[in-house]
Amino acid sequence: xxxxxxxxxxxxxxxxxxxxxxxxxxxxxxxxxxxxxxxxxxxxxxxxxxxxxxxxxxxxxxxxxxxxxxxxxxxxxxxxxxxxxxxxxxxxxxxxxxxxxxxxxxxxxxxxxxxxxxxxxxxxxxxxxxxxxxxxxxxxxxxxxxxxxxxxxxxxxxxxxxxxxxxxxxxxxxxxxxxxxxx
Numbered sequence: 383x384x385x386x387x388x389x390x391x392x393x394x395x396x397x398x399x400x401x402x403x404x405x406x407x408x409x410x411x412x413x414x415x416x417x418x419x420x421x422x423x424x425x426x427x428x429x430x431x432x433x434x435x436x437x438x439x440x441x442x443x444x445x446x447x448x449x450x451x452x453x454x455x456x457x458x459x460x461x462x463x464x465x466x467x468x469x470x471x472x473x474x475x476x477x478x479x480x481x482x483x484x485x486x487x488x489x490x491x492x493x494x495x496x497x498x499x500x501x502x503x504x505x506x507x508x509x510x511x512x513x514x515x516x517x518x519x520x521x522x523x524x525x526x527x528x529x530x531x532x533x534x535x536x537x538x539x540x541x542x543x544x545x546x547x548x549x550x551x552x553x554x555x556x557x558x559x560x561x562x563x564x565x
Contacts, residue, residue: 383406383408383453384407384409384419384452385406385451387405391450391451391533392548393450397434398436405433405434421447422436423446435448438545446540449549454554456528457528458529459527459528470498470500471498477491480512486516490514491513510563514561523559526554530552530553531550531551533549535548
């Protein structure tokens with residue numbers, strides 16, 4: 383979900399930088415693509431309805447479709463239940479920086495704080511781990527979503543400058559993901 387109307391959200395505005403009212407845009411629901419973040423030019427090129435997502439750092443930049451307050455909606459699974467039945471895995475407790483290639487959906491994100499999961503229990507810490515994959519493939523591997531949504535302020539940089547945003551998600555259980563890094 384990308385929501386420009388979240389009360390007190392860092393990426394909230396009443397109107398985007400093209401004068402259109404912001405809105406709550408459901409991007410993906412139950413693994414199905416529902417909508418896009420669309421600015422005026424994107425609407426003209428694609429025929430999709432504008433979503434109040436045209437943003438820019440200041441008047442020296444042209445507005446483009448940009449995130450506002452972007453998050454995964456909470457599910458119904460308590461966080462503690464996510465670990466049950468995991469024979470061996472990685473718990474990424476705190477994520478670091480990373481990047482996404484918009485055209486392909488390829489991503490890599492650093493794990494600032496991580497732990498090995500053995501037999502459903504959080505065990506020893508790990509460091510230097512990176513999560514690598516393709517967004518469309520990883521989304522299809524989500525097995526459960528916890529009920530503990532947390533969001534926080536951040537900045538998003540792109541061709542139209544650096545903008546305040548809010549991002550977040552509940553804990554997710556993903557059946558498999560590529561983990562890289564150094565020992």
